[in-house]
Amino acid sequence: MTTAALPAKSEDHAKIHEAFDAYLARLGLRQTKQRRIIVEAVMLIGPHVDAEAITQRARQLDPSVGIATVYRTLQLMTAAGLLLEHSFNKERSTFEFISPSREHHDHLICNQCGHIVEFCNESLEDLQEQIARSLGFQLKTHRMELFADCVNPETCSHRAAQKRP
Numbered sequence: 001m002t003t004a005a006l007p008a009k010s011e012d013h014a015k016i017h018e019a020f021d022a023y024l025a026r027l028g029l030r031q032t033k034q035r036r037i038i039v040e041a042v043m044l045i046g047p048h049v050d051a052e053a054i055t056q057r058a059r060q061l062d063p064s065v066g067i068a069t070v071y072r073t074l075q076l077m078t079a080a081g082l083l084l085e086h087s088f089n090k091e092r093s094t095f096e097f098i099s100p101s102r103e104h105h106d107h108l109i110c111n112q113c114g115h116i117v118e119f120c121n122e123s124l125e126d127l128q129e130q131i132a133r134s135l136g137f138q139l140k141t142h143r144m145e146l147f148a149d150c151v152n153p154e155t156c157s158h159r160a161a162q163k164r165p
Contacts (some may be wrong), residue, residue, distance in 0.1 A: 013043055016082060016097070023080035037061045038073040042083070048094045048116045086145075106144035112153055 020039055021031050041057035042049060051070050058065040074095055077083045086094045086107070094116070104125075105118040124144075132139035150156040 013040075016043065020077060020080055020082060023082075024076070027076075029076075034058075034062065034065050034069050035073050035076075037065060038070055039077065042074075042077070042095065042097070047096050047118065048086070049096075050092045050094050052092070054095075106146070108146045108148060110156075111147050111149050113150065113156055 017036070017039060020035075024031055024035075037058050038054060041054050041061065045053055045057050051067065051074060054074070055065065055067045055070045058070060074083065074085075078085050078095070081098060083095045084098050086096065103120060105120045106124075108117040108119060109115070128142060128144075129139050
């Protein structure tokens, strides 16, 4: 089982900024200070992040960043192929970087505290390939999202971390 990580700081961050700049240029849009700050905020927070957390982090860097600008920038980043939007939680979307350097992974999401665990299981991957072949398909890509409850919610460290200020 492996856990995926954020893009490595310097080189991957520069590549992400370059790719986003190129995408904006193709659309005839310019890169703004606020968009650059939002991209940076996404990279600084972690692999699964929502618009509210991005807004909070971006406002630490520049208090003038508004939530509407964050949502528009996230839409642009998703359309540019830089982010993948997940709807793990029906209340809000979660965003994750798409990077060739990141390995394929699936997600286990806690129904109680919302904690997201990335994992990869080779036996499971092989089984998915076998199932597709047995049904007459060649698997190209997939996403697996498993929803579960903490085995012991009273001692869940993720839930306790959420309650801290």
